[in-house]
Amino acid sequence: MSRPEAKPSEKSGSYHHGDLRRALINAARVSLKEKGIDKLSLREVARNTGVSHAAAYHHFRDKTSLVAAVAVTTFSELESVMQRAFDEQAVDAVARLRSLAHTYVEFALEHPDEFRLMFSPQLRDDTVLTEVEKAGRATYVVLIAALSVVQEEGRLATDNLERAAITVWAQVHGLASLMLDGPLYRNAQSEAGREALIAASVEGLLTGVLNE
Amino acid sequence: MSRPEAKPSEKSGSYHHGDLRRALINAARVSLKEKGIDKLSLREVARNTGVSHAAAYHHFRDKTSLVAAVAVTTFSELESVMQRAFDEQAVDAVARLRSLAHTYVEFALEHPDEFRLMFSPQLRDDTVLTEVEKAGRATYVVLIAALSVVQEEGRLATDNLERAAITVWAQVHGLASLMLDGPLYRNAQSEAGREALIAASVEGLLTGVLNE
DNA sequence: TTCAGGTCTTGACATCGGTAAGATAATACC
DNA sequence: GGTATTATCTTACCGATGTCAAGACCTGAA
Numbered sequence: 236m237s238r239p240e241a242k243p244s245e246k247s248g249s250y251h252h253g254d255l256r257r258a259l260i261n262a263a264r265v266s267l268k269e270k271g272i273d274k275l276s277l278r279e280v281a282r283n284t285g286v287s288h289a290a291a292y293h294h295f296r297d298k299t300s301l302v303a304a305v306a307v308t309t310f311s312e313l314e315s316v317m318q319r320a321f322d323e324q325a326v327d328a329v330a331r332l333r334s335l336a337h338t339y340v341e342f343a344l345e346h347p348d349e350f351r352l353m354f355s356p357q358l359r360d361d362t363v364l365t366e367v368e369k370a371g372r373a374t375y376v377v378l379i380a381a382l383s384v385v386q387e388e389g390r391l392a393t394d395n396l397e398r399a400a401i402t403v404w405a406q407v408h409g410l411a412s413l414m415l416d417g418p419l420y421r422n423a424q425s426e427a428g429r430e431a432l433i434a435a436s437v438e439g440l441l442t443g444v445l446n447e
Numbered sequence: 448m449s450r451p452e453a454k455p456s457e458k459s460g461s462y463h464h465g466d467l468r469r470a471l472i473n474a475a476r477v478s479l480k481e482k483g484i485d486k487l488s489l490r491e492v493a494r495n496t497g498v499s500h501a502a503a504y505h506h507f508r509d510k511t512s513l514v515a516a517v518a519v520t521t522f523s524e525l526e527s528v529m530q531r532a533f534d535e536q537a538v539d540a541v542a543r544l545r546s547l548a549h550t551y552v553e554f555a556l557e558h559p560d561e562f563r564l565m566f567s568p569q570l571r572d573d574t575v576l577t578e579v580e581k582a583g584r585a586t587y588v589v590l591i592a593a594l595s596v597v598q599e600e601g602r603l604a605t606d607n608l609e610r611a612a613i614t615v616w617a618q619v620h621g622l623a624s625l626m627l628d629g630p631l632y633r634n635a636q637s638e639a640g641r642e643a644l645i646a647a648s649v650e651g652l653l654t655g656v657l658n659e
Numbered sequence: 660t661t662c663a664g665g666t667c668t669t670g671a672c673a674t675c676g677g678t679a680a681g682a683t684a685a686t687a688c689c
Numbered sequence: 690g691g692t693a694t695t696a697t698c699t700t701a702c703c704g705a706t707g708t709c710a711a712g713a714c715c716t717g718a719a
Contacts, residue, residue: 287669294666
């Protein structure tokens with residue numbers, strides 16, 4: 236529309252930044268990796284972007300809004316990583332599902348603070364809920380797609396696709412959370428420990444807890 | 448030893464509080480319920496306890512240490528709630544397990560911010576990790592006990608008890624997280640929605656995702 | 660060329676976590 | 690019983706944060 240979209244990002248010398256919004260989001264992600272979510276500060280993000288702290292408020296209503304923007308971009312990254320895992324693993328539907336589960340947990344372990352941020356309670360705020368939900372739903376779609384292929388091959392234990400999806404998501408999300416911030420923390424410090432936990436969790440998920 | 452254990456709590460008039468440590472923990476839990484974890488402030492907790500903010504530092508190294516103390520008491524509460532669920536439900540081992548799973552998720556939904564606090568990343572700090580881990584392990588023990596009864600009845604799908612425990616915990620924890628702070632948030636706003644989600648998740652967990 | 664808009668800055672405010680120095684009360688010791 | 694030691698609590702600070710208000714600056718449209 237009326238937005239000329241500005242030269243992307245590299246306009247740092249001038250008064251007007253060019254694409255400050257995107258620059259702030261990127262700086263926030265860097266800061267997130269370096270300092271963790273607890274110490275993520277709007278002011279520092281602005282400083283690292285070479286801009287005054289108040290400048291950010293022309294692009295984001297408040298800190299939560301910046302956090303939400305970061306969450307949205309990270310969700311879409313997770314989505315594409317999962318989509319790729321789905322596409323690459325073509326042995327059979329179950330192998331694909333397994334690969335998806337591994338990918339989700341590994342993404343969380345590789346980007347712990349971004350993962351925490353995506354599920355930060357502050358994002359349940361009305362002003363940002365909608366956009367974050369939309370981003371989350373896109374990720375969900377990949378999972379549903381994978382499961383429906385499993386279903387087509389007649390390997391799903393239930394005809395309730397949604398039930399299966401909830402079970403899978405809860406499993407991988409729970410495992411990631413427990414490994415990052417819960418009682419599985421210590422076990423997840425070694426590569427071997429991580430792999431063992433993921434394998435156990437995923438096999439248990441696919442097989443179920445009870446026999447018959 | 449030399450500690451006469453002070454008259455419990457109701458000594459608010461005097462200069463020395465009596466049992467300020469416990470009082471601060473309780474005030475923190477109240478504040479948690481009212482304002483949420485994001486706005487939990489050591490200073491406000493101290494104010495609500497009728498004491499200066501610096502007084503807290505004679506009982507807790509820092510805010511993280513207070514948070515850890517709250518986490519420990521909440522873990523032990525969760526443990527006793529689960530133990531009770533295990534004891535009360537005596538139909539059979541599977542019913543007990545089911546009841547335990549429901550109890551965990553319901554506890555999280557009833558005490559959202561305490562639940563979040565129990566799994567707050569700041570508790571992975573070296574100075575408090577050990578005590579929090581110990582509290583978490585006690586909860587784990589209840590789960591293991593329930594599962595080993597299931598195993599004795601020959602109904603466990605695997606002979607790997609720990610694998611089953613990880614699967615169960617990841618499932619209930621993941622579901623709770625997704626309902627509180629994730630894409631299942633909206634679905635969890637109604638009582639009917641909550642029950643449907645829990646039922647789906649638990650049944651999926653017990654049955655498994657794949658057939659055969 | 661002017662001016663209206665968005666963009667950025669400086670400066671202020673309340674609040675936070677944390678520390679230091681000192682006042683006060685409770686206990687241990689003689 | 691009286692004194693000294695120790696634990697507890699207070700007041701006063703520090704640097705940092707999120708947010709807002711006022712104004713300076715730049716850019717594009719009239």
